[in-house]
Amino acid sequence: MKIYQLYLSLLKKYGNPKDFWAKWCKRKKTWQDKEEIALGAILTQRTSWQNVELVFKNLREANVLSIEKIYQVGKKSRGSLEELIRSSGFYKQKAQRLFQLCKFIIENHKSLERFFGQNLKTCRQQLLKIYGIGPETADSILLYAGDKPIFVIDEYTRRFVKKHKLSTKFSYDYLQDLFQKNLPRNVKTYQDFHAMIVLEGKGTSWDLQSSIEQRSLV
DNA sequence: GTCCAGGGCCGTT
DNA sequence: AACGGCCATGGA
Numbered sequence: 001m002k003i004y005q006l007y008l009s010l011l012k013k014y015g016n017p018k019d020f021w022a023k024w025c026k027r028k029k030t031w032q033d034k035e036e037i038a039l040g041a042i043l044t045q046r047t048s049w050q051n052v053e054l055v056f057k058n059l060r061e062a063n064v065l066s067i068e069k070i071y072q073v074g075k076k077s078r079g080s081l082e083e084l085i086r087s088s089g090f091y092k093q094k095a096q097r098l099f100q101l102c103k104f105i106i107e108n109h110k111s112l113e114r115f116f117g118q119n120l121k122t123c124r125q126q127l128l129k130i131y132g133i134g135p136e137t138a139d140s141i142l143l144y145a146g147d148k149p150i151f152v153i154d155e156y157t158r159r160f161v162k163k164h165k166l167s168t169k170f171s172y173d174y175l176q177d178l179f180q181k182n183l184p185r186n187v188k189t190y191q192d193f194h195a196m197i198v199l200e201g202k203g204t205s206w207d208l209q210s211s212i213e214q215r216s217l218v
Numbered sequence: 219g220t221c222c223a224g225g226g227c228c229g230t231t
Numbered sequence: 232a233a234c235g236g237c238c239a240t241g242g243a
Contacts, residue, residue: 005220013231026230028227041224041232042225044223044224044225044240045224045225045226046223046224046225046226046239047223047224047225047239047240047241048223048224048240048241049223049225050241050242051223051239051240051241051242054240054241086239086240087239087240087241088239088240089223089238089239089240089241090225090237090238090239090240091238091239092238092239093226093227093238093239094238094239097226118235131223131226131227132225132226132227133226134225134226134227135225135226136225136226137224137225140224152224154224155223155224155225156224157224171232196226198224201224
């Protein structure tokens, strides 16, 4: 009950749903965008988005900013993949995690698009089997890259729950269920609400330029 | 120099 | 189930 009211009040604060996501996204997400979002979900684990941007810059300059290309680089030389993503921190594990994700997508599904052609539950189970991808990373990929209806619980969401005293329990599954039970099961609602929770948590005033650049941050 | 940032995994209680 | 240590960089 209360959750939905909070969602409405955030919409009021940040703008109506129609132009809210347009500001984040400006144009329709391409498959290239979606691949970046999926890769970013791993790169941003416990790391500032600023550091992740440095990685994207490297990958772009090296012309390897895609799942297929990362797979090829990782297969050929794990060391060079590590160097490319160094600035994201925890770079050895993250190189491993990125490679495992790309390998899984390419070898088992050929492309991210085909992977997402499966149903939500199947996609989620497969992502969670990849070493280094836990519930938050998996759900970020599903919601923001796959446009699948699953609510993301992260540190910002937990702070939001505490701030508004929405629960005394904070386990991932419990909170995810709590949000999903109190919201219409709708991709856009989940994306907008979570994105606005993050904005609230950052105390960031609306900054169009950086949100376009950071399109894949959420 | 110190602190912190959208996790996840592992070992210990 | 809960908690601490670990992984590592760059910017404030």
